[in-house]
Amino acid sequence: MIQTSARLLQLLSLLQVRREWTGAALADRMGVTERTVRRDIDKLRNLGYPIHASPGITGGYQLGAGAQLPPLLLDDNEALAVALGLNSVAAGPVAGIGEASVRALAKLEQVLPARLRPKFAMLKAAVTTLPSNAASVDPQQLTALSAAISDRRYITFDYVKSDGDAARRLVEPYRLVDTGRRWYLVAWDVDRTDWRIFRADRMASLPTERKKYEPRPLPAEDLAAYVQQSITRSPYRFDVVVRLRAPLTDVAAVAGPHASLTAEGPQSTILRAGWDNLAAPAAHLAALDMDFEIIGPAEFKSFALDLSRRLVAAAGM
Structure with a gap:
């Protein structure tokens, strides 16, 4: 009985x-026969786990969605990671799950083993999340995108660009990237035959899965860095470029993760970042408390000049 239970858990x-x-x-991985695997699959089904089987040479077993959520198996590190994530998710960029995360955390804390409780308490006390102006995303959006990425399936969705134009897109989804402010999808755009980065909060409909696709070589080995470099331009209305009179290390400490920084010399740094409006980068740069020079775009120079006149007038000078 113990051996069978351990095998079911494995x-x-x-x-x-x-x-x-x-x-x-599965039989090879577990060191048993395929007949034993089939029997164990049936036992798991009887316990409420929705395991689907597809016939044929290329068929197999897949853990699917059921009418209710059965128990999950988590090791110590996974349990701590989930608990810590639930504790901070209310302040994150995923909308509508704050209350649900609190309920889930309460259930998880109730069953945490005694050996993990002190470690979780220390982690919880050491982490503080500041309120964020991050764009909120429907969690169903992220779940659907993740499933399509995992299954290597084409998806279609309605996408609204920064200028307000909307269009139906057909893409091969490859990776979701969270920058802290927004979620981005790295995908191959079928109609444009090129790589594209889509903001999840601009998807006006849930993705619809299509047939499977054959994976193609990625545009970069580090997709997070690829997104970081790309989002300074295409997803935003304005590509703001400024020269800060400060060393790269000083600017990097305060500029935030969304900015692309390049050292121009020991006391000069080029900052590039994308923005949807010009008031936000003006306020951000003023808060850095560093001398800077606007390189572009021309609209930002005009905005800064007009803003300076209004500030001078407001100060009664």
Whole structure:
């Protein structure tokens, strides 16, 4: 009985870490026969786990969605990571799940093993999340995108650009990137035959899955850095470029993760960042308390000049 229970836990753990397994692969991984795997699959189904089977040579087993959520298996590090994430998610850029995260955290804390409680308490006390102006995203959006990425399926969705124009897009989704302020999807745009980065908060409809696609080489090895470099331009109305009279290390400490920084010399740094309006970068740069020179765009120079006149008038000078 103990051996069978341990084997069921191992099987469930394997099904949770990969989207699909063949019976032969599971049998090889667990050191049992395929017949034993089939029997264990049936036992898990009887316990409420929705495990789907597809026939044929390329078929296999997949842990799917059911009528209710069965228990999940988490190791110590996974449990701590989930608990800490739930504790801070209310201040994150995913809308509408703050209350649900509190309920889930209460359930998880109730069953945390005694050995993990002190460690979680220390982590919880050491982490403070400041309120954010991050763009909120429907969690269903992220879930649907993640599923399509995992299954390698084409998706279609309505997308609203910064100028307000909307269009239907057909893409191959490859990666979701969270910059702290926004979620971005790295995808191959089928109609434009090129790589594109889409802001999740600008998707006006839930993604609709289509047929599977064959993966193509990625545009960069580090997709997070690729997004960081790309978002200074295309997703925003204004590509703001300024020269700060300060060393790169000083600017990096206060500029925020959304800015691209380049050292121009020991006492000069070029900052590039994308913005949807010009008041935001003006306020941000003023808050840095560093001398700077606006390189572009021309609209930002005009905005800064007009703002300076109004500030001088407001000061009665």
